[in-house]
Amino acid sequence: MPKGSSSRLTREDLIARRFRTGEVELSEGGTVAVRGLTRAEVQEAQRLADADDGLPRDRYLIAYGLTDPVMSPEDVDVWAANAPAGDTVRVEDKIAELSGLKDTQPKEDYKSV
Numbered sequence: 001m002p003k004g005s006s007s008r009l010t011r012e013d014l015i016a017r018r019f020r021t022g023e024v025e026l027s028e029g030g031t032v033a034v035r036g037l038t039r040a041e042v043q044e045a046q047r048l049a050d051a052d053d054g055l056p057r058d059r060y061l062i063a064y065g066l067t068d069p070v071m072s073p074e075d076v077d078v079w080a081a082n083a084p085a086g087d088t089v090r091v092e093d094k095i096a097e098l099s100g101l102k103d104t105q106p107k108e109d110y111k112s113v
Contacts, residue, residue, distance in 0.1 A: 033068035036098030065095035
């Protein structure tokens, strides 16, 4: 369904798996491709991070949202240990934005009631 359409969504529209996608430029000048996450993926990342031997939650979120290159949470952990901190933060922020988890509207746009 086109963005901005006001038609009523069907059951099939609601359960179809769809993702917003984007690219993130890293400090080396190259880019990576990312996508938004489902609620189930965010919950799974938290469950795995809470496990006794789990990696930090952001490693799972980045691994689930990174589409090119594809990396495992363990790969992301090694990358995070060796890359400038801002690279993983930029990737995680973009994934959160595409997932609808980030407030992207400036606070001054809110009117007081």
